[in-house]
Amino acid sequence: MTMRSINLxxxxxxxxxxxxxxxxxxxxxxxxxxxxxxxxNSRAWTQPxxxxxxDSSDDGEDRTQLNAxxxxxxxxxxxxxxxxxxxxxxxxxxxxxxxxxxxxxxVGWHFEPDEIRTSGGLPDPNALNVFTDVSLGFNSKAxxxxxxxxxxxxDPSLPACSTQHERSLRLAVDVQPHLAAxxxxxxxxxxxxxxxxxxxxxxxxxxxxxxxxxxxxxxxxNAAGARAEGGVAGVKxxxxxxxxxxxxxxxxxxxxxxxxxxxxxxxxxxASTFDADTTLFTASADYEFGTRxxxxxxxxxGWSPSVGVTYSDGSDALAGRADKDDVTIAFRLTxxxx
Amino acid sequence: MxxxxxxxxxxxxxxxxxxxxxxxTRRNLVAEPPAEADTMEGLGVGxxxxxxxxxxxxxxxxxxxxxxxxxxxxxxxxxxxFAAVLGEC
Numbered sequence: 204m205t206m207r208s209i210n211l212x213x214x215x216x217x218x219x220x221x222x223x224x225x226x227x228x229x230x231x232x233x234x235x236x237x238x239x240x241x242x243x244n245s246r247a248w249t250q251p252x253x254x255x256x257x258d259s260s261d262d263g264e265d266r267t268q269l270n271a272x273x274x275x276x277x278x279x280x281x282x283x284x285x286x287x288x289x290x291x292x293x294x295x296x297x298x299x300x301x302x303x304x305x306x307x308x309x310v311g312w313h314f315e316p317d318e319i320r321t322s323g324g325l326p327d328p329n330a331l332n333v334f335t336d337v338s339l340g341f342n343s344k345a346x347x348x349x350x351x352x353x354x355x356x357x358d359p360s361l362p363a364c365s366t367q368h369e370r371s372l373r374l375a376v377d378v379q380p381h382l383a384a385x386x387x388x389x390x391x392x393x394x395x396x397x398x399x400x401x402x403x404x405x406x407x408x409x410x411x412x413x414x415x416x417x418x419x420x421x422x423x424x425n426a427a428g429a430r431a432e433g434g435v436a437g438v439k440x441x442x443x444x445x446x447x448x449x450x451x452x453x454x455x456x457x458x459x460x461x462x463x464x465x466x467x468x469x470x471x472x473x474a475s476t477f478d479a480d481t482t483l484f485t486a487s488a489d490y491e492f493g494t495r496x497x498x499x500x501x502x503x504x505g506w507s508p509s510v511g512v513t514y515s516d517g518s519d520a521l522a523g524r525a526d527k528d529d530v531t532i533a534f535r536l537t538x539x540x541x
Numbered sequence: 542m543x544x545x546x547x548x549x550x551x552x553x554x555x556x557x558x559x560x561x562x563x564x565x566t567r568r569n570l571v572a573e574p575p576a577e578a579d580t581m582e583g584l585g586v587g588x589x590x591x592x593x594x595x596x597x598x599x600x601x602x603x604x605x606x607x608x609x610x611x612x613x614x615x616x617x618x619x620x621x622x623f624a625a626v627l628g629e630c
Contacts, residue, residue, distance in 0.1 A: 234615065276613075284600060284611040313614060319597045325561050326598040334593070334614070381593050383565060390568050390585030403567060407589065 233277040268296040276313065286313045290338070294522060304345035305523050307373075311338030328383035336377040343370045344523035346423045346476055354426050362424040369431070369476070369523075370421035376414045385409070389449075405447040405454070413439040415521065425475040433470020435477050439463070439521060450490070456509075459486040464520050483517035483524065489535070509535050554603070554630050558623075561598055565590045575623040582619035591617055595626075603630040 276288035292307040313336050320330035348355065348364045355364035389403035415437060422430040441462035447454045466479045489511030511533060518526035563570040566585040575584055581591055592614055600611040612629060 234613070236615070278610070278613060282605065282608070282611060284597065284613055286613055315597070315614065318601050319594065321598065321602075324557065324602070325564060326594040328564050328590075328594065332593045381589055383590050383594060386587040386589045387567075388582070388585055388587040390566065391580075391583040401567075401585070403585075405587075407587070409589075 233275050236274050236276075270294055279312070283317070284315055287311070288313060288336075288338075290340075302345075302347055302527075303522070303524050304368075306343045307340050309338040309340035309375075311336055311340075311375075332381045334379045334381075336375075336379070338373075338375050338377070340373045340375065341370070342373050342417070343368055345369075346523065347525065352426060361426075361428070363426045363428075367423035368421070369419060369423045371417045371419045373415055373417045375416075378412045378414070380410060402449055404449075405445075407445045408443070410442045411440070413441075415439065417521070419473065422472075423476060425472070427475070429472055431473045431476045433472050434468070435466050435470065435473055436468040437464060437466035437521075440465075453490065453492045456489045456491055456511075457487070458489075460484070462519070466520070478518065478520045481518040481520040481526075483515065483519045485513070485515040487511055487513040506536050511535070555627060557602070558599075558627055558630055561595060562586055562623075565594065577622065577624040579623045580619065581617075581621055581623075581626065584623070586619065588619045591619060599626075599630050 270293070272290060272292045274288055274290040276286045279285045279287055288309075288311050290307075290309045290311070292305070292309070294303055294305040296303045313334065315334045316332070319332065320327045346367045346369050348366060350356075350359070350364065352364070354361060358364070385408040386406070387403065388405045388407075389401040391401075416434060417436075418434045419432050422432040425431045439462060441460060443458070443460040445456060445458045447456045461482065461484050464481045466477060469477055469479060489509045491507060491509040513531045513533065514529070516528040518524055559570050559574055562575070562581075562584060565587065568585055570584065582588075586595070596612050596614070596617045599617075603609075604611055617626065617629065
């Protein structure tokens, strides 16, 4: 199903408790960041936190969608750049094309190499750099019914024929490799008193591997009437690519990401609610005619308007997204804080 | 005497930072050194490379020997000026 929609408001907020120089003097000061999804610090682009109101001409109903992830992090003891973090995530949508209701509260640790490889006393751009986040989280996701299923047609009062909520504990190891060549951006010069970027195509590539174990604490009842209890272990592989060529005075930003969740082990009782293999593809094209938002911590600060289209297709068993495709045409306002 | 050697004779820390940043930008920063007010973004240093290579290198090269707290991921931003990054070294 394809839905035409108008995304009226989308915003990224990045709040830091103190300026960079001051933070260096205050090792205990926590950092607070609000984005639109659970994501590492370094990534191909920032998905903004958003609250969306959709006026759909397809079904004549107003719909809302919320995507937000609030992360608080701080320094771990000792001479280290490793950090602890607490993160809350909400992915909620009552849109028919991508109905979803997922909440998570995580406690985790960010690890990075104690030393990077150098060459001649300088950082070696050819050295693979790996960051790792380990987290333990409490997750809640809605499992939506399929009214068209034969069992529900025969008896709509069955528990599996109404929306249920599955709650689980999840241990996750998030591995984020990076090579210098995977990122290229452009320099800015002042021409006639105005900042102008060079003609370089900016690019960013970010692969990621998430290894997880999810154990149900509050099970739903499946179509067979059994409680869908037990554990699921697996891996989620994802790759994101962003390209930003200069067009006129500003930038087009093309983004694409693909992720695949593969379950290595699924408890028998959960097989009907957790598909062993799910793939989700997302692509978007935006024209940014203000402060650019291509980089993870772009500058300068302020509101950045853009207009574009986003297409997504597929499912995500881990996030509880059913197999749907969706097209959104949106005007966005993204705020970048310093 | 190379341009870098000339820079190093004047201020070694500054010269080393310029040489390190030069590895991650298309500009020849050694031949055309940055101004104090130039931002990392303006120089063409990407946010991920700044966070994954320059920040850890500053930590282990300058801050660890001085027993200063390490810069954390996300703390060094592309909006930072060259002078501010030099101040973190």
